[in-house]
Amino acid sequence: MIREFGALTLNGFREARRNRVSVVVAVFTLGLLLSSTLVTDVTVYTFQRVLADVGLGAMAVTLVLLAIFLSSGLLTREIERRTIFLVVSKPVSRALFIVGRLAGNMLTLAVLLLAMSVVFFTQEALYGMAVTRPQVVAAGMLWVELLVISSVGFAMSSFASQLVSAVVTTGVYFAGHLSADIYNLASRSESGLIQWVGKGVYYVLPNLARLNFRPQASYEVVTPAMDILQSAAYGIGYAGVMVALAVFIFSRRDFK
């Protein structure tokens, strides 16, 4: 089972490589270089802050978009192109297929995240800035955020079309960053129903703000390791539920 899982994962990575996802890193690098030449008319301290914010922010935006794109189309594409016939008919359970394909996506995203981090940290070093611990934490936790988004994309694309999956997953991403605000807003309402709905939304949507450590990196706030671990565990747990959902739906599907 481990071997089959490995084969699926590495194959997913190979697919991304052959489809030239590395271009994403090139575009990111170019954008980063360009942005640093645009910001000139400020003090040295502000310059460094802006540089770090732009770097981490650009990384997040690029990879989140890529994660949505990769995950929401994957299962649908396999079914539409009928490539799935040759894989699911092998002695591989559909659960293993889903988990292996997701792992392939996460490996691709991890490698890209790593490459971007190297570019970003090198740039910092070139401007004589130190790479701080909160920055590393923010980059690492971005991967957990990508995992949550990808698992939502998989759950959606286990039954919906690529377009619907992409739109819903994008919506979940934005709402997920606001879920705490939605909760607070609803709890201030007089109406019990709205309070109840707010709570419901809060628990169903992923709390992505909890996985976002970019503000801490920006203000150089060191977060205790325990908090980081708890947040990571929350993200992985949420992704696990989404994967279970995807497996549940996918295992009952006809491929025709």
Next chain:
Amino acid sequence: MSSSLPIEVRGLAKTYRLGFWMNRQVRALQGLDLEVQPGQVYGLLGPNGAGKSTTIKILMNLVQASEGTARLFGLPPTDEEARRQVGFLPENPAPYEYLTGAEFVTLAGKLAGMSGHELDQRVKEVIGMVEMERAAKLQIRRYSKGMIQRISLAQAIVNRPKLLILDEPTSGLDPVGRRQVRDLILAERQRGTTILFCTHIISDVEALCERVVVLVGGRRVREGSVRELLSGQAPVVEMTVEGLSLGQLQGFGHELTYAQDFGDRVLLRTGDQAAQLLLQQTLQAGGRVTQVQPTRYSLEDLFLDALKEARHGTVGGEIS
């Protein structure tokens, strides 16, 4: 030990539900029974939409049956252990096109639990068997239809399956390729592999199969060993007559299974007994018999007869 049959299908039915409210139905299969013994080469025949691919998809766990049971070696198709012993070639196969042929066959082997040196050897071997050595390092997106068919066949046999399920294995192949696939099926049979395959090429079935089933509209209309199905039929004689019209010939009162007036000659087919009389009567009436040929009742005749019996149209399942 009926439970260890390679394929055992009982009362299998599949209804596809369509439309937004799932209120339209296509009955693709209606109560199919099928038994394939070890080592048999079994042919699945039927017009377009008869339910051949649906049967195969149910066996390969791609589609769930609405009713009835399907068993591979006594296990349900959902069981991975059942599928471990099976090689499968779908209709219009679609391998990952970003992989090369060799990479794809390797992936198939890995997913079937093979690894290491043994896998590498076997991949080379099966690629040789389908004559794809030259294109093995080319990405599949650059393949022609027949090349895709060949590489997909290679991935089906890579794990030395005990049962091969092939959906139209010779579609898209050139004449040489068709002969090669036939030889490959024969070689697999020599090894003792059980084979279920469906095709529209009846000569392939005649050349390869011991048993056949004919499906029409999701129902079984003929089943049995090829020899029995064909030998039970009375011999037929084909004659070409000149100098008499079709009307005159029909006037003799024999039952003609086939008759065609070409103006200068009439081509007809009739039973053995009738042919003897017809021959005499034709000569007496001043006609010339330019050709007399006993013809075997072929699988094609069987197939066409089976279709004739289907009262409604033959293409597709029942739609309601």
